[in-house]
Amino acid sequence: MVKPSPRLAKVRAVFPSSSRDESRRIGEILRKETVGGILLVSLAAIALLWANSPWAESYFALRDFEIGYEPWHLRLSLGAWAADGLLAIFFFLVGLELKREFVAGDLRRFSTAVVPIVAAVGGVIVPAVIYLAVVAGSPEAAHGWAIPTATDIAFAVAVLAIIGSHLPSALRIFLLTLAVVDDLIAIGIIALFYTETIEVLPLVLALVVIAVYGVIAQRYRDFFHLRPTAAWLILLPIGLVAWALVHASGVHATIAGVLLGFTIPVLHKKADRGPDSGPGLAEVFEHRFRPLSAGFAVPVFAFFSAGVAIGGGEGFVSAFTDPVVVGIVVALVVGKPLGITAATWIITRIRRINLDPSLRWMDIVGVGLLAGIGFTVSLLVAELSFAAGSEHHDHAKVAILTASVVAALAASVLLGIRNRRYRRLDAADAES
Template sequence: MNRPNTARIFTRGSWPEAKRIADVLRLETVGGVIMLVAALLGLVWANSPWAPAYEALRDFEFGPESLHLRLSVGQWASDGLLAIFFFIAGLELKREFVAGDLRDPRRAAVPVAAAIGGVVVPALVYALINLGSPEAAAGWAIPTATDIAFALAVLAVIGRNLPAALRTFLLTLAVVDDLIAIVIIALFYTEQLSVVPLLLMLVPLALFTVLVQRRVRSWWLLLPLAAAAWALMHASGVHATVAGVLLGFAVPVIRRSAGEGPGLAEHFEHRWRPLSTGVAVPVFAFFAAGVAIGGFDGFVASLGDSVTTGIVAGLVVGKVIGITASTWLMARFTKATLDSDLAWVDVVGLAVLGGIGFTVSLLVGELAFGEGSTQYDDAKVAVLVGSLLAAVIATVILRARNRVYRRIHEEETRDVDQDGIPDVHQRPDAD
């Protein structure tokens, strides 16, 4: 029995937040399946007799040269479409900490610490393995990212009865993880910084902020400003997806009055998340995963490279150690206890699932080694192999706990009042 004032890790949140998270997970799960199919299609096409057609499509360039936007289709996918993905990430992160259950510092501390540990330890693992290779060292950030859609898609298959608190934890961890990755991209993967475009970018960003703070929803006003901020960020040398995060942070979360309807952040998320999960990320995955492996011999040769080894070890080993150890340390030094419904093996299984890196990992690989390089091809193979291994290991662990999850789920949903809210969310200890 827990003491009344003792904090609990992974305790269930409020019913409105649990319901909102469930709605988000449905979209992310579907998006993860679509992304996986798109990645497999790109991988198969790139290794088929029709590979030249795939490469011609990926490398086809279009766009205004005068604005420095003459980009290949693959670059438009990674620089342009992924900005939508990171716009949603910015909205989600701000909403979690402004209006979600994580506005409570005690709730926020654990997933934030776990995300930091899940970034630092994989980076150290990669750096140690590639200590004697200066060229390979540039890829240290590749295994630091957790793919939200991919991880949640796997989770939907192997653990439908997983407690909602763990699902929320994974979602929050992945969002914070993406934010850290974007900061890393901005700080460490900006080769040439042009100050003038960067300063000019603040103008459309400020105008966008003023309009959304006044609750303006007119797309014909907001979209041109967002596009201008993105283009100027791209011209500055900072990766253009950073603009998506900044625009997401600018959108207000709290409604001004009860009769106003959904908040603007909720409105934008509802409109843009399907485009992100159903189009932007799958298209990026289609082009990013298309690496020519060169048959079995080429695959074996790629596995022997230190870049591949470092990424796989970072995803499969580093993520588990970083997330689990950070969570344990938070429990140890804050005297928090694990929720009574759960065991530490559940945390380990979730940490293994955090080793599924895809979208941001592939993006960082491109920035670290350059499109078309041998090391980038090795990095693609490593991300695919590491993510697959993490998914398989997580399946073994969480499947073994599935019976316990089912029992917990049945207990939570057995008693539902006429108000439609499960009784478990109305108990005094549910806060």
């Protein structure tokens, strides 16, 4: 690996003391998300092909088929169930991962948390500004300003896991923490800017149920004398009630997943768990729900969201006459890496923090390109920004798919080159 210079050794570094356990945990997440990322891309491609085939009507009929119970505001199309229901599982894990990072991960220390947090903020502000500059003069198009601000964790880490076998672990940790904070910002944007009307009574009841859920989660051993593997069976139905109430309140139902994730207790990695304590509740939930999220929930959401009728090659080309498409593509492919790299450079200069000695600035640019893969959350925000069936709605999806593919290819090329360099360094170190 790259040897730290004497000058660098005297200055604080980003993630300077990432433990072996933390690196192993990040590696396990990357491996799990690789399969999910492949399924996500595969189902999105199938949906896109189906929606532009002679059998397109059957796809849209399936997506718009309604099922559920109307009095509870739960009679939804299959596409809406995927966006509001299945995606809540994904956001539950996002909330759980955030809680873990702030309690037991690298984000628990301000000196290491400040860099990915500021980088994520830069990766939100710059794309939003670029998008608004491109669509200036069109108030309707401006509604989609938040579409290019999100990063798809599953897609990004899947690409990194495939091409980054020898990249430094600090870079992997940086990407994951950056993407998690990015998703937290996206969650806040959805809650603040994409909630049109709020029903007070269901929202209050939802908060009460979430509070009960949190108390039981924190004190489950005292209440039931249960081990974590049994406690989740009691918490699951309570969580479903909380989700239904949040949905009925008018707040996007995925927010319920995040709030529930925040309530789950996370054991500090230095805590004395005792010889018979076994895994904590956070570990049990992650073990049970991550495969469901990565292997089913997110790919199914992608299947129902990515199917858009392009209208052949001419339709694809004509879509790029829409400023919404140009704005999204430029914001994700250029704005994301620019915002992340610039924000990282600024904060490291202000705080006198250097990159981890094993990293170079070109690696950060590569992570910025990976963050330009908006996909899952961007598709969700597009659904919330423009009315279904409108020109901007369909064009926004075309732009997201295009930008995500371009960003993934560009990141693969750059990080692939960096990966080969690190592999040669590893081989040289092994021989010496």
